[in-house]
Amino acid sequence: MIPFFISELFVVRWPDACASEALPVNDPGLFRVSRYTAIWTLGYGLYRSYYAVGGTLGMPGIPVSIAEWRRINTIGAAMLLATAVLPVVVVTAWGNRRARPFLLVLSWVVTVGCVSHALIDIIQRIASLSGALTIPYPFWRTIDRRTADLQDLFFNEPWFLIEGLLWAAIAWAGTLRESPRRWWWVNTAAAATVASVTVGVLTAFGVIGRMIVG
Numbered sequence: 001m002i003p004f005f006i007s008e009l010f011v012v013r014w015p016d017a018c019a020s021e022a023l024p025v026n027d028p029g030l031f032r033v034s035r036y037t038a039i040w041t042l043g044y045g046l047y048r049s050y051y052a053v054g055g056t057l058g059m060p061g062i063p064v065s066i067a068e069w070r071r072i073n074t075i076g077a078a079m080l081l082a083t084a085v086l087p088v089v090v091v092t093a094w095g096n097r098r099a100r101p102f103l104l105v106l107s108w109v110v111t112v113g114c115v116s117h118a119l120i121d122i123i124q125r126i127a128s129l130s131g132a133l134t135i136p137y138p139f140w141r142t143i144d145r146r147t148a149d150l151q152d153l154f155f156n157e158p159w160f161l162i163e164g165l166l167w168a169a170i171a172w173a174g175t176l177r178e179s180p181r182r183w184w185w186v187n188t189a190a191a192a193t194v195a196s197v198t199v200g201v202l203t204a205f206g207v208i209g210r211m212i213v214g
Contacts, residue, residue, distance in 0.1 A: 030094060030173040034087040037166040041087075044159050045080030048073045060151060061143030068139070087170060094174035104185060107171035112192045114164030118157040119193070120200035125153040133205065 051059070051073040063069035090106075093099040127133035128149045137143050168189070176182040202208045 027173060030170070031091060033166060033169045033173055034091045037087040037163070037170060038084050040159075040163060040166060041080055041084040044163075045077050045084055048077035048080060052077045058151065060140075060148040061137075062141045064139055064141050087167075100175050103174060104171055104176075107167045107174075108185065108189055110167040111164045111171070112189050112196065114160045114167070116164075116193050116196035116200065118161035118164065119197045120204065121152055121157045121160075123197075123201050124204050125149045125157070127205075129153075 050057075052070055054070065090099075090103060094103060124133060124135060128135050128145065135145070135149075137145075137148070168186075171185065172182070176185055179185075199208070
């Protein structure tokens, strides 16, 4: 529902984007950042695949269920490997004015989601390392909390942060750079990220309750 609402706003903000004519895409910057994004996503997908097939190097502890651990990583790896091809598959679609609003929505959602995820978890990990927050680990039988914090802080979350920024770069190279409305996209993404991070951090520290839908 929310992505559809956002797409409607993007159509309003970019009325010329619904024109049917297609333009050639020959921007080397767009092709380059799309390839970088695909490679970056593929790398994390292979990392998750390693755990999915039974790898143990780098695990911070022992899961309650090895089968469940492998299943979660299998799902994550499949999603990442499928997503890895997306930037290069849609790169030529940026030349289609009708497709641009939907590509802007996709980029906006991925950017906000990944950057918010990274910032929320980075704050939690720093708080955990300092003793200000105790992070629960219901899926782990035993875990080295410091190792888990450092691994997340210096590996997992930087990946999410860079992934989000790469998708922002794709949107910028795809059409935003030449659009007079580019700052509307940037400002709404920034505002949504600040709001998401605020809610996430307040939830992590128990200031507000967890919002459960369904």
